[in-house]
Amino acid sequence: MMAIPLVGALAMLVPANRFLRTDVAVRVFGTAVSGATLLVAISAATAFDFGATSRMQLEVDREWASAIGLRFHLGVDGISLPLVVLTALLTFLCFLYTLRHPPEGGRIRLLTALLLVLEIGLIGTFAALDLVLFFVFFETVLIPMYAVIMLWGGTGRRAAATKFILYTLLGSGLLLAGMLLVGAKAGTLDMTELAARHGSGLSHGLQVTAFALMGLGFAVKAPMWPLHTWLPDAHTEAPTVGSVLLAGVLLKMGTYGLVRVALPLAPDGAEFWAPWLGLLAVIGIIYGALACLAQRDLKRMIAYSSVGHMGFVLLGIATLTPVGVNAALFGNIAHGLITSLLFFLAGSVKERWGTADMNALGGGMLGTSPRLASILTFASVASLGLPGLAGFWGEMLALLGAYRPHADLPRETFVTFMAVAALGAVLTAAYFLRMLSKLTHGPSDGTAEPRNVPALSGPAAVSVQEYAAWTPLIALTLLVGLWPKTLLDVTTEPVRALFGGG
Amino acid sequence: MIQSIDYAALAPPLILAVAAIGLLLADAFDASRRVLSLLSGGALAAALIAVVALAFGDRRDTLCLPDGLRGNGPRSCSYVADDFTLLFQGIVLGAAVVVVLLSLQEITDSKMPVGEYHFLLLAAVIGALTLVAARDLVLLLVALETLSLPVFALVALRRYDGTASEAALKLFLVSVVSTAVMLFGISLVYGATGAMHLDRIAPALSRLPSDLDPVATAGSVLVLAGFAFKVAAVPFHFWAPDVYQGSPLPVAAFLSVVSKAAGFAGLAIVLALGLPAYAHVWGPVIAVIAALTMTVGNLVALRQRTAIRLLAWSSVAQSGYMLAPLSVGDDRLPEAVAATTAYVALYAVMNLGAFAVVIGFRRRTAPLSASWDALDDYRGLARRSPAVATALAFFLICLAGLPPGVMGLFAKVVVFRATVAGGVTWLAVVMAINTAIGLYYYLVWAVRLFTPASGPSYDPAPGLPVRAAITATATAALVLSAAPQIVLQTVTQAT
Numbered sequence: 001m002m003a004i005p006l007v008g009a010l011a012m013l014v015p016a017n018r019f020l021r022t023d024v025a026v027r028v029f030g031t032a033v034s035g036a037t038l039l040v041a042i043s044a045a046t047a048f049d050f051g052a053t054s055r056m057q058l059e060v061d062r063e064w065a066s067a068i069g070l071r072f073h074l075g076v077d078g079i080s081l082p083l084v085v086l087t088a089l090l091t092f093l094c095f096l097y098t099l100r101h102p103p104e105g106g107r108i109r110l111l112t113a114l115l116l117v118l119e120i121g122l123i124g125t126f127a128a129l130d131l132v133l134f135f136v137f138f139e140t141v142l143i144p145m146y147a148v149i150m151l152w153g154g155t156g157r158r159a160a161a162t163k164f165i166l167y168t169l170l171g172s173g174l175l176l177a178g179m180l181l182v183g184a185k186a187g188t189l190d191m192t193e194l195a196a197r198h199g200s201g202l203s204h205g206l207q208v209t210a211f212a213l214m215g216l217g218f219a220v221k222a223p224m225w226p227l228h229t230w231l232p233d234a235h236t237e238a239p240t241v242g243s244v245l246l247a248g249v250l251l252k253m254g255t256y257g258l259v260r261v262a263l264p265l266a267p268d269g270a271e272f273w274a275p276w277l278g279l280l281a282v283i284g285i286i287y288g289a290l291a292c293l294a295q296r297d298l299k300r301m302i303a304y305s306s307v308g309h310m311g312f313v314l315l316g317i318a319t320l321t322p323v324g325v326n327a328a329l330f331g332n333i334a335h336g337l338i339t340s341l342l343f344f345l346a347g348s349v350k351e352r353w354g355t356a357d358m359n360a361l362g363g364g365m366l367g368t369s370p371r372l373a374s375i376l377t378f379a380s381v382a383s384l385g386l387p388g389l390a391g392f393w394g395e396m397l398a399l400l401g402a403y404r405p406h407a408d409l410p411r412e413t414f415v416t417f418m419a420v421a422a423l424g425a426v427l428t429a430a431y432f433l434r435m436l437s438k439l440t441h442g443p444s445d446g447t448a449e450p451r452n453v454p455a456l457s458g459p460a461a462v463s464v465q466e467y468a469a470w471t472p473l474i475a476l477t478l479l480v481g482l483w484p485k486t487l488l489d490v491t492t493e494p495v496r497a498l499f500g501g502g
Numbered sequence: 503m504i505q506s507i508d509y510a511a512l513a514p515p516l517i518l519a520v521a522a523i524g525l526l527l528a529d530a531f532d533a534s535r536r537v538l539s540l541l542s543g544g545a546l547a548a549a550l551i552a553v554v555a556l557a558f559g560d561r562r563d564t565l566c567l568p569d570g571l572r573g574n575g576p577r578s579c580s581y582v583a584d585d586f587t588l589l590f591q592g593i594v595l596g597a598a599v600v601v602v603l604l605s606l607q608e609i610t611d612s613k614m615p616v617g618e619y620h621f622l623l624l625a626a627v628i629g630a631l632t633l634v635a636a637r638d639l640v641l642l643l644v645a646l647e648t649l650s651l652p653v654f655a656l657v658a659l660r661r662y663d664g665t666a667s668e669a670a671l672k673l674f675l676v677s678v679v680s681t682a683v684m685l686f687g688i689s690l691v692y693g694a695t696g697a698m699h700l701d702r703i704a705p706a707l708s709r710l711p712s713d714l715d716p717v718a719t720a721g722s723v724l725v726l727a728g729f730a731f732k733v734a735a736v737p738f739h740f741w742a743p744d745v746y747q748g749s750p751l752p753v754a755a756f757l758s759v760v761s762k763a764a765g766f767a768g769l770a771i772v773l774a775l776g777l778p779a780y781a782h783v784w785g786p787v788i789a790v791i792a793a794l795t796m797t798v799g800n801l802v803a804l805r806q807r808t809a810i811r812l813l814a815w816s817s818v819a820q821s822g823y824m825l826a827p828l829s830v831g832d833d834r835l836p837e838a839v840a841a842t843t844a845y846v847a848l849y850a851v852m853n854l855g856a857f858a859v860v861i862g863f864r865r866r867t868a869p870l871s872a873s874w875d876a877l878d879d880y881r882g883l884a885r886r887s888p889a890v891a892t893a894l895a896f897f898l899i900c901l902a903g904l905p906p907g908v909m910g911l912f913a914k915v916v917v918f919r920a921t922v923a924g925g926v927t928w929l930a931v932v933m934a935i936n937t938a939i940g941l942y943y944y945l946v947w948a949v950r951l952f953t954p955a956s957g958p959s960y961d962p963a964p965g966l967p968v969r970a971a972i973t974a975t976a977t978a979a980l981v982l983s984a985a986p987q988i989v990l991q992t993v994t995q996a997t
Contacts, residue, residue: 070987117906121905132915135911135915136905136908136911139904139905139911140905140906142904142905143899143904143905143906146945150949162942162945162946165941165945166938166941166942169904169937169938169941170934170935170937170938173933173934173935173937173938174931174934176914176915176918176934177918177922177927177930177931177933177934180915180918180919180922180923180930181922181927181930183919184919184922184923185923209927213931
């Protein structure tokens with residue numbers, strides 16, 4: 001699964017005059033490679049035995065550096081499988097989109113290579129079962145993302161890219177210290193083995209320290225308030241494909257890491273920090289929503305909405321109950337689908353009008369480009385958590401989890417969190433409706449002139465590639481929203497196992 | 503009393519010693535530049551082969567106490583060629599070969615006397631080889647001085663250059679002070695234990711009467727000082743930037759790799775073999791020194807505008823990472839020593855690579871511009887010579903410890919692991935913060951390579967030897983990135 005993008009990325013090193021001479025050929029090549037990866041991911045999903053989702057399946061386990069006990073150990077279970085497929089899907093859709101809508105800045109060859117390396121890192125992170133291997137993949141993502149923002153970003157890209165990489169590297173340094181603390185004391189780096197122990201044999205103080213270190217590391221990535229400040233900048237400046245992957249999958253590395261690494265390795269530590277985690281998550285929800293209300297830039301608004309949504313995911317994790325963690329994993333996927341769609345749309349808006357400033361864009365998009373506006377409406381409504389769409393279940397279940405948190409956690413605190421978070425959900429609705437009323441309704445009074453985009457016949461049209469990239473996301477949003485059981489069934493059992501039951 | 507000497511064990515330094523004298527003689531008879539360089543490089547290669555040959559054999563030791571004087575004590579050999587020694591000798595010699603490659607053009611350009619240069623270089627390498635094999639305090643000190651003295655001269659070899667003389671004087675003064683401090687420490691340890699051999703000091707210290715305890719405590723801390731100077735740890739780090747800038751660049755590379763590797767080997771030997779009983783004293787001291795070293799190094803590196811000073815401060819910071827595992831005291835000390843060794847080995851490759859590119863870059867521009875190594879001059883290098891720029895970017899990313907520089911990442915992982923396993927978690931946190939700071943300046947430099955040049959640009963033409971050095975280090979870095987176990991495995995077996 002990872003070999004294909006690797007070969008593809010290496011192929012990009014071949015000088016331009018020998019292999020795939022034109023940009024178009026390179027883009028087709030990238031699409032083909034990521035499509036092949038998606039096929040492998042889907043076939044892996046079909047080979048996956050859904051009767052035993054808590055068991056690690058499709059494992060690869062080889063010696064790598066035995067001196068430090070490092071093994072090349074990969075595998076997927078019900079927690080990681082949806083994310084692996086999501087990664088492969090989103091990368092493929094990104095390439096599909098790039099086929100006709102390449103970001104400004106040229107150098108498609110390099111972009112293709114970077115995106116493929118990014119995909120390796122992401123899939124690797126979700127599939128790694130060895131702490132150090134997990135860390136290696138976790139870090140692999142940084143440089144390509146940095147380069148994508150740096151080379152194809154907007155005007156403030158330098159600062160945004162630097163901020164992004166410094167924040168996340170600081171996080172991963174702490175993460176490494178935390179993971180090795182557990183690894184060194186427990187004597188093994190294998191995640192399945194460590195998870196099976198549920199932290200037995202590790203002292204309370206050690207677990208508290210380790211969870212704090214790992215939690216900080218993941219919180220930067222997730223991002224959790226107040227460590228989120230890199231996110232709006234990075235999102236605003238990144239090109240469309242960068243934003244999509246950043247929001248769609250990169251953020252999930254943080255929450256996935258919390259569920260996969262931090263919770264099972266240091267359960268005592270998790271219990272100690274859970275109320276704090278919950279508090280910061282709730283602040284994140286409210287803060288994200290309020291910040292969104294104040295944004296003028298479409299992309300920046302979506303970025304802040306991510307802070308809010310990831311707040312719900314973190315709140316779900318903080319409850320330390322199967323319901324909450326399930327909600328978190330569900331929210332992960334839902335957010336991945338919806339926010340990617342939103343960023344695709346924002347990218348298209350920017351491409352058509354040359355700006356993402358809501359005041360400049362003005363209203364009446366339903367009149368000027370009805371198709372784009374309806375899809376935007378759909379995505380926003382999904383994001384604000386309308387029942388029947390994917391966004392609803394993640395938030396709903398997280399709130400439910402907070403109402404009945406883990407027995408050892410202070411219930412009053414969490415019920416308060418729940419109430420405040422529910423308020424946050426209302427605010428979420430408020431800012432999305434504000435955005436829609438500004439953009440799609442009303443008279444078309446925008447100052448921004450539509451630009452001539454070669455791939456489009458006019459601002460009203462939507463190209464085939466755009467449809468191709470968006471339709472799967474819309475379909476999945478509907479599917480997961482109407483039949484949440486499809487996804488919950490996959491994650492429930494491994495989550496139970498995570499908490500020592502089941 | 504006649505002592506039997508195992509000449510095979512001594513072969514690597516002996517080969518170099520013979521070659522060094524031969525060089526001096528040949529120079530007196532006006533041998534050509536090419537012959538001298540070949541002789542120097544050949545001797546280093548021969549010594550490297552001797553080391554490899556020794557590595558297949560058993561542990562050897564020589565210069566031991568004669569039976570009559572031994573009493574009932576241990577064998578007490580001054581010179582031991584075990585796996586640890588040979589590993590470090592391998593690192594030192596491998597790095598020295600690269601340094602010679604880098605020097606060839608530099609000698610011509612800087613109008614340095616070629617015979618003296620190679621002689622001094624070989625002499626310093628002899629010091630390094632002996633240092634890593636020494637197992638008694640006197641030999642350690644002598645080796646340390648053998649390593650230091652030629653370097654003073656090497657630094658000052660560009661006699662017409664004021665900064666070179668200043669650098670040499672600075673190096674000399676700091677070195678003398680730290681040697682004096684170390685000598686004082688040695689005399690205190692000797693006074694307390696009555697022994698010079700490390701395998702005698704260790705047991706003596708563990709059953710030391712309590713009234714001698716303060717003496718031995720002071721002694722062991724002071725002994726650290728000499729090594730702190732060699733590895734450019736805070737507070738003995740002030741010489742590094744000025745000396746790196748003032749000296750010929752290959753000498754700076756030598757200082758930052760060969761001399762530092764030897765220093766760490768010596769430190770590990772003294773701490774692990776001689777002073778384990780005082781681990782509760784030097785453990786925290788080293789932890790504080792390590793934290794200070796990496797923080798100061800990184801913070802100052804942030805402000806640097808020239809490549810060489812940036813490398814100097816970054817190598818100070820890297821010393822901090824290498825020191826960190828040793829701070830665990832005698833809790834899991836072998837693991838810690840292995841971690842430090844692994845880091846030193848990996849660092850040698852990455853840092854030499856970075857130096858090689860900087861030297862190659864200087865080659866093209868030196869005659870044209872006064873500010874040849876400002877970081878801004880590296881703008882657009884990727885356009886002019888993509889291969890060299892990619893290599894430099896790769897080395898920098900390795901030093902920062904991020905994929906695709908997996909090698910650097912593993913170096914960091916090993917060090918973190920040893921530190922955390924030894925229970926010094928706060929130091930690991932400091933280290934994590936420092937990694938982020940360090941990344942910034944490495945990255946800023948790497949990014950410059952790929953941004954278009956603003957001013958006039960120069961014609962790329964690094965000489966063949968420099969290109970060979972870059973290729974060699976880059977290949978090594980790539981191989982180690984894919985298969986880090988080569989180093990990790992060797993290190994674990996050797997320590």
